[in-house]
Amino acid sequence: MSNVTPFHIAFPVDDLAVARQFYGTVLGCPEGRSSDQWIDFNLYGHQIVAHLKPRDDNAPGAHHNPVDGHDVPVPHFGVVLSPADWDALAERLRAAGVTFVIEPYTRFKGQVGEQSTMFFLDPAGNALEFKAFADLGQLFAK
Numbered sequence: 001m002s003n004v005t006p007f008h009i010a011f012p013v014d015d016l017a018v019a020r021q022f023y024g025t026v027l028g029c030p031e032g033r034s035s036d037q038w039i040d041f042n043l044y045g046h047q048i049v050a051h052l053k054p055r056d057d058n059a060p061g062a063h064h065n066p067v068d069g070h071d072v073p074v075p076h077f078g079v080v081l082s083p084a085d086w087d088a089l090a091e092r093l094r095a096a097g098v099t100f101v102i103e104p105y106t107r108f109k110g111q112v113g114e115q116s117t118m119f120f121l122d123p124a125g126n127a128l129e130f131k132a133f134a135d136l137g138q139l140f141a142k
Contacts, residue, residue: 006046009077010038012053013124019050022123026096027089044079055124062127068107073119076127080139086116086132093120101127112141 013019016039023029023041029048032040038051064071081089090104104118116132133139 008047008049010049010051011077011126013050013122013126014053014055015123016050016052018123023048023050026093026098028092044081044085046079048077050124062125070102070107072129073101073121073127076119076129078129078131080131080133080136083116083132083134086118086130089130090118093118113138 016034016036020031020039023039023043024031027043029041029043032042032047034040036052038049041048041050063074065074066072086104093100098120100118100120102117102119104116106114106116108114114134115138117129119127119129121127
């Protein structure tokens with residue numbers, strides 16, 4: 001996995017200034033190019049792009065699927081981190097007062113694919129999940 005190619009994802013936000021503060025300051029993502037319609041961020045070496053999209057109050061609510069006794073929001077995106085980086089991010093989010101959809105915990109404890117995970121929403125309501133594996137070889141384990 002040492003030659004993993006960076007992914008790119010574009011996602012909607014309803015306020016670029018708020019997105020800049022959340023992704024840049026709370027998550028610590030360096031900012032790349034930007035315009036009055038979008039902002040590139042470096043999320044642990046991956047290119048994520050916040051695109052301005054006005055809020056639609058008539059849009060359907062979030063969808064959830066059950067995983068390990070929790071309701072996981074769908075869609076969501078995030079990064080698999082080292083355990084140390086995952087712990088540091090969880091503490092940074094707590095210090096920033098971020099509300100977790102699913103509090104940081106270890107899922108599938110003692111089973112194949114055991115992982116630390118946490119879910120939270122950005123200010124535009126996009127769901128993010130950050131994971132860590134004590135054994136990264138378990139990432140795709142069945």
